[in-house]
Amino acid sequence: MNIPVITYGTSQDNLVSGLERLHGPVTVVRRCAELTELLAACQSGLARAAVVSDGTEGLTASLVARLDALGVSVVALTDEHGEAERLGAIGVVPAAAGIDPGDLAGAISDAVRGQGDRSGRRASVHNEFSGLDAEAPRNNPGLPAQDAAAEERVGKVIAVWGPAGAPGRTLLAVNLAAELAAAGSSVMLVDADSYGASAAAVLGLLDEAAGLAQACRLADQGVLTVDALRTMAADVHTKGGTLQLLSGITRADRWTELRPSALSTVLEVAAQTAQVVVIDVGFCLESDEELSFDTLAPRRNGATLRCLELADEVIAVGAADAIGVPRLVRGLAELETAVPNATVRVVMNKVRSSSAGRSPRRQLSEAWERFGPAHGIEAYLPADFEACDAALLSGQVLSECAPDSALRRAIAGLVCAPNHENRRSFGRSSRALTFLKR
Template identity: 60%
Template sequence: MSIPVVTVGDSREDLVGRLERLHGPVSVVRRCNELAELLAACQGGLARAAVVAEGSAELTASLVDRLSAVGVAVLALTDSPEETLRLQGIGVASELTGVDAAALASRITASVAQLAGADPWLRQGASNPRLADEGPAPGPSGAATAEGMEGAGAGRIIAVWGPAGSPGRTMLAANMAAELAAEGKSVLLVDADSYGASVAAMLGLLDESAGLAQACRLADQGLLDAAALLRIAVPVATRAGTFRVLTGITRADRWTELRAAALSLVLARAREVMEVIVIDTGFCLESDEELSFDVMAPRRNAATLRSLELADTVFAVGAADSIGVPRLVRGLAELETAVPNSSPRVVLNKVRPSAVGRSPERQLRDAWERYGPTVPLGSFLPADPAAADAALLAGSLLLEAAPDSALRRGIAALVCAPVQRNGGSSVFSSTAKRWLKG
């Protein structure tokens, strides 16, 4: 049975004619005038392959993601080496415009078989881009995702998640990044909260350019290289080290700019130039948004879900009080459903006797073992409002505003020892240094 193909461009019908004269493996079922028409035809189940003979510059990672989601392989024709490289970066196969019909048909067949056998995004170092965009589905996470990203670089991803109610996600993520940088690691802090991005405000940054949205935009177009990523990421210098920040969206209604496919490419690029990427995620894990959106529409929580899917380590933080702990328990159950095998490290923040009673850590641990989920309780961070407020007021971090505080020491103990195995002693990795010099 021949493979149904839709095409766009090549008005002289040379492409269609060449394929049709084969009378074999492929059959052109529609000739489209523009990519929008091609997308509509593919979403209608008309084809299993799309050949873009003209206008390949309009192809983006998000568009390819949407076509892959409905089982359509994409092949573009171009004679430009630069365009070929760009297309490869967004997961599109390419051939020369004058390719022989038999060779073109063979390439189409191979692309379709490749898409059916293994998602091309997995081979690029990202988990399935449809998981966060199409609702709940089992997919790789944690160590499994790390194995799938071997080709993307040695950098490790730490995601900081927590339920609603200000448990301290941003505070923890920002100070983790600072502590890792103080240890000599090259660190990128990413604000992927699509509801209330606040990393820039916490660090006293006046940047209003939404660095993560910029990086996603370039990645979507296949134009994000290491140099561009380092230009967009804002450097934050402390007396102990320097790290870079991709600031979050400046308004909550800009969440559509954080597409899962583009974010996957941003994180894959970050792995190549940074030793550690720390992500401040949003709280919401809902993925069945088809109730309010068309199936192929962008997903509000795609950035959070994708970050958790790709993370090597997930820290789940909750407030240590009678409201925060039940919220965390329920949230962990949602996390297990949304991102299977995430194996989060549970952190209880704001631990204080006034909210729990005498010997708060012992009481919290006893209650967790008795009523909590199967996920073990990992660490405790003490309530230290004076230190936290001093850092927030100064727009700085605990290692500067309150270096001797118990809260600062607790955060440092969470991340510094486990990441020692990554090695390296420079503030930036050798790759990042090379790009900065160039």
């Protein structure tokens, strides 16, 4: 097989002539002076590999993941050890600047072979959405650094999701994280709601730093470490224990900063430092991938979808009223299409007789059975406006401002006694883990 190659860099003349003199197994089909030109050429399907001879700093994880999704492997030349490590971590094959053309051709062939293996495996495990995914998912077998990270991973990832209409995702995520911390787990709460981040505000922090966006930036550059992540997370001390908060973007127009490929790395690193990672995710599951795939446009809901794909468990929360219940039923169907492998626990929130009738739990469970989703309702969280308002006003969690409330006890119950009966996996068998196992 003759491998079509695109080169980028100002010092590429020797490189190109060296490769051309070999007369195979690679052919230089285009020389580019800009990375954007390289991208455009790769998008037209011109090449299987790109060789970056200088300016390697311009290579980021999201760019490399894009090229990977287009079937293009990247080999970059550098003599700096640190840069070679960084490149390796974002999925680039590094090689010495003065590499012999024959060796370079060998490195290109190996990279392309590795890429072929990866796409084969990816196609076999991905669903119709993520199969088109232009950014590399976690545990991509071809990315050595991510592989290593996957092996090191210890923490469990729980995503708290729910449909539109403020069903209580943030309240549940924050208090779940607090209960886990109080029970002795190290916890990192990640606010990945790209429409309306609010975990910091709920916890009474004036945090405009958007720690998650900062972490994504470093991840994209391939330099995110556990230590760096810890410095970007705020320590939140509650009466029960301390948790770490990676605050979110408070302006919805900053959503492009939460690139899925970078977010994968952030979650991976978070799971190395915390026993449990709780993510507050946005409501919207719509995928614009088919549109964006050919245009390199980022996906509006890429962050939400990536978090849900990577979570060990998704807690789906719905509001217990005539609008919230059907929305959750429809939302679960969308979730199944978008993330078929998710393991889901359904939680009904704001349960009260004024919205669901007398014996609200019975009414809700009967209504739920009539709608017929596969997932039973695992928990009913009572409405307690007084406790929630007091928590918001004081910037405290429920265990501090309403420790004996039924709402707090119900959330604590979710942590301690998960109900395996109602936990359902769309596509794989439930891992049946309790939150506190790790």
